[in-house]
Amino acid sequence: MILPAAQCPRAAYLHIPFCRRRCFYCDFPVSVVGDRQRGETSVAIAHYVEVLCQEIQQTVPSGQALETIFFGGGTPSLLAVAQLEQLLRVLEQTIGIAANAEISMEMDPGTFDWGQLAGYQQAGVNRVSLGVQAFQPHLLQGMGRTHTVDDIDQAITLIRGLGIPNFSLDLIAGLPNQTLEQWQDSLGAALALAPNHLSAYDLMLEPGTAFSRQYQPGTHPLPTETTTAEMYRLAQQVLTGAGYEHYEISNYARPGYHCRHNRVYWENRPFYGFGMGAASYLSGQRFTRPRTTKTYCQWVEAGAATPEIRSLTLTVDNGPDRLLETLMLGFRLAEGLSLSALDTQFGDATLRQVWQCLQPFYHQGWVEVTDAKGEVCHHLQVLPAQGHLRLSDPEGFLFSNTVLAALFATWEATD
DSSP: OOOGGSHHHHHHEEEEESSSSTTTTTOOOOOOSSSOEEEEEHHHHHHHHHHHHHHTTTTOOSSEEEEEEEEEOGGGGHHHHHHHHHHHHHHHHHHHHEEEEEEEEOOTTTOOOOHHHHHHHHHHHEEEEEEEEEHHHHHHTTTTTTOOOOHHHHHHHHHTTTTOEEEEEEEESSSSTOOOOHHHHHHHHHHHHHHSSSEEEOOOOTTTSSHHOOTTTTTSSSOOHHHHHHHHHHHHHHHHHTEEEEEETTTTOTTTTOOOHHHHHHHHOOOEEETOOOOOEEETEEEEEOOSSSHHHHHHHTTTTTHHHHTOOOOOOOSHHHHHHHHHHHTTTTTTTHHHHEEEEEEEHHHHHHHHHHHHHHHHHHEEEOOOSSBBSSOOOOSSSSSEEEEEETHHHHHHHHHHHHHHHHHHOOO
């Protein structure tokens, strides 16, 4: 079946699941290989790369070249340069890669050197996402990170020395024993490194993680909810004051440096997912691969990847699940959701129902409506035909879960 252009994926995520050790907050599907194993020396990593290539080769391409590729993990910077080249070559041969594609790679400080980074760059990587998380040694140690503050500085020296302007830093707020002053120091230290992109995430106590077994939400040594809210407001104030656009609930960028790949997710566009635990979104259907290395490799080698792709039929679900997913993702973006697109996709009656549910939050200042010129509309009774529906920054973003819970409750009651 030939898919319409809007249904053709132009993005691919590749999961590289290997880590030196598992961080205490991490619930991602990863495989721990220790401090001495790398792509050049690990039989497990070499085998996984071969299987990952096999899965990609089983894909039936849509006819559209990839415009974004994201190597996530795990720690993709444990890959040998030759392994990264192999993966990109298979993507090019099977699906195609656009000449101006954004090719991102997550890296941990202390896991790469000059030659390795130069090799990644020559292979095509043009965007680096560096997992810094904090600038205080006791916080890094307390969350199970393997790198030091010196490793961060050395990583930035390498990135700058090779002339990679498009790099991002990840930070985490709400860590055990983290104070508001330490968070402010981390923001300042990050700004001093002058990245073009910053991600500032709130700590989540995911089930099954070391942190979830050790701590209870709202109890010491975790910061209080009031403190974590102040951390969020502080990040918004400091980073926007330094010229960064708060373009997504947890992401900031200099103009022109939004993460093109992640916007595919937030705009609910189709994408390929390859690798252990990775998810695809194709033809209105989501599919998640097995979450352990053994079961994933067995799944691919048995040919299970082929029917997953080939058996998909073009189905567009305009029901409540698709609506709620669209709202949940779109409200993460600063511009929010296009009113005309919502009307086209779900109809005027549904849009009016959404607006009715959001009325209390609109009057509270958490939800905003902009007109066709981008101006905020005040004292609205009826939504305009053109414009956007969005959460306010920072308060609407802070209380996004409350807004979404109300929307989910409304549609569950009418389901």
